[in-house]
Amino acid sequence: MHWPNVRERAKSIKKGEEEQKDKQKDIMKQTLTIPETFLGVGYTKDRAGLPLEAVRVPVRQPAADQVLIRVAASSLNPLEYKLAELNFLGRTPPVVLGLDLSGIVAATGSAVRDVAVGDAVVAMADLNGDGGWGAGNGGEPSYALAKEFLTVPKPESLSFLSAAALPMCFLSAFAGLYGTVGVGDTVYIPGGGGGVGHLAVQMAARVLGAGQVISSGSTSQSMALARQSGAHYVFDYKHDDIAAEIAKLTSGRGADLVFDATYSERGFVETAKAVRRGGSWVVLGVGPGKTTRLVETQSPVDAILTERGVKHINVNILRYFSEPAILDDKAKAFLKRGMTLAMEWARQGLVVPHVGRTIDSTVEAINVGLLSLKSGSATLGKVAVIVDQDMAIDTR
Ligand SMILES: NC(=O)c1ccc[n+]([C@@H]2O[C@H](COP(=O)([O-])OP(=O)(O)OC[C@H]3O[C@@H](n4cnc5c(N)ncnc54)[C@H](OP(=O)(O)O)[C@@H]3O)[C@@H](O)[C@H]2O)c1
Numbered sequence: 124m125h126w127p128n129v130r131e132r133a134k135s136i137k138k139g140e141e142e143q144k145d146k147q148k149d150i151m152k153q154t155l156t157i158p159e160t161f162l163g164v165g166y167t168k169d170r171a172g173l174p175l176e177a178v179r180v181p182v183r184q185p186a187a188d189q190v191l192i193r194v195a196a197s198s199l200n201p202l203e204y205k206l207a208e209l210n211f212l213g214r215t216p217p218v219v220l221g222l223d224l225s226g227i228v229a230a231t232g233s234a235v236r237d238v239a240v241g242d243a244v245v246a247m248a249d250l251n252g253d254g255g256w257g258a259g260n261g262g263e264p265s266y267a268l269a270k271e272f273l274t275v276p277k278p279e280s281l282s283f284l285s286a287a288a289l290p291m292c293f294l295s296a297f298a299g300l301y302g303t304v305g306v307g308d309t310v311y312i313p314g315g316g317g318g319v320g321h322l323a324v325q326m327a328a329r330v331l332g333a334g335q336v337i338s339s340g341s342t343s344q345s346m347a348l349a350r351q352s353g354a355h356y357v358f359d360y361k362h363d364d365i366a367a368e369i370a371k372l373t374s375g376r377g378a379d380l381v382f383d384a385t386y387s388e389r390g391f392v393e394t395a396k397a398v399r400r401g402g403s404w405v406v407l408g409v410g411p412g413k414t415t416r417l418v419e420t421q422s423p424v425d426a427i428l429t430e431r432g433v434k435h436i437n438v439n440i441l442r443y444f445s446e447p448a449i450l451d452d453k454a455k456a457f458l459k460r461g462m463t464l465a466m467e468w469a470r471q472g473l474v475v476p477h478v479g480r481t482i483d484s485t486v487e488a489i490n491v492g493l494l495s496l497k498s499g500s501a502t503l504g505k506v507a508v509i510v511d512q513d514m515a516i517d518t519r
Pocket of ligand 1: 314
């Protein structure tokens with residue numbers, strides 16, 4: 124066997140670094156030559172649902188407050204199959220999906236100040252616009268536009284893949300917990316193995332100073348992820364009486380705050396019963412009785428909350444885009460702060476996305492991934508999407 128000596132090892136590291144630099148130079152050159160179109164993955168008919176298709180779309184010029192990103196990586200969110208099924212933002216297809224983005228800035232609008240061409244960035248695409256899933260698995264580059272306030276520099280220590288797992292889920296957890304969790308609070312976050320849930324548990328336990336974080340799951344893996352994320356107690360929501368368990372842990376009072384990001388009508392009723400008198404029940408999305416978006420159903424949740432004097436707080440990232448009036452300067456500053464803290468806390472190892480699976484950006488792989496997300500099976504933490512092999516895997 125030949126053991127490389129120190130000099131040989133140093134030579135091979137140097138060669139690797141030079142190859143890496145050459146690759147980055149190539150990517151930069153390509154970034155500067157922006158093609159007119161790219162092959163994306165999305166829906167081509169109103170409410171077509173899954174499966175998504177490959178669709179050729181123009182690469183758009185950034186408006187004054189927008190950044191054009193050459194995409195390295197993305198991740199899957201339930202929102203994507205819901206948009207394809209319901210088209211509830213009223214878009215005219217074709218619509219390319221892939222709203223979480225990391226990559227390199229390819230062009231900037233005239234008013235953009237905080238990032239420049241060539242910067243490695245992380246962003247959430249405008250939810251009224253197109254995303255960045257390419258159908259060519261890096262064979263040809265793909266591009267997406269993001270507003271400057273939703274675009275932040277990517278820390279060097281964070282890979283494009285991890286970074287792209289953050290925007291939508293992190294902002295959802297941030298909107299639910301930042302400013303609502305008090306130091307020492309007992310917080311119940313159901314579904315601590317989910318995309319939003321595991322980040323929310325980390326945020327409450329490691330950053331916001333919650334005294335006790337309680338979570339739940341239905342599989343040994345998702346319950347383990349909730350524990351790993353910092354939950355002090357994790358229950359099985361299919362078998363345990365969690366409200367009774369929380370009462371035991373809090374001398375009969377109940378949790379100070381529940382953050383429910385599960386979109387489960389049955390779950391809402393259970394988690395509403397776990398809040399203490401005068402506490403807060405924070406729900407992500409449209410809330411009880413409306414989760415299908417198609418029909419409204421009667422929900423007992425408001426009656427349960429009112430009877431206990433619990434504050435019902437609704438957070439909804441999507442609303443910022445469906446109701447532009449609420450996306451004022453204050454809201455923009457809040458979202459920008461969220462994106463900035465996402466990078467900072469990930470860099471410090473405090474709120475770190477768990478990538479349960481990584482898939483290539485192909486029509487087939489994305490359809491399979493979204494179907495499994497929809498069925499609620501086999502999704503642990505986040506599913507990351509490699510949009511450009513060279514950028515997502517080799518470079519940071
Ligand atoms: N409107 C918005 O701003 C917005 C933004 C982001 C997300 N969302 C919505 O929020 C939901 C969650 O998103 P996600 O990315 O976190 O999805 P996800 O990764 O599929 O996670 C769903 C989680 O919910 C848990 N769960 C399901 N039913 C439950 C119940 N009855 N009690 C406790 N936990 C339960 C699951 O636990 P097990 O796997 O252990 O069963 C899983 O951990 C989706 O519907 C998404 O569309 C809305």
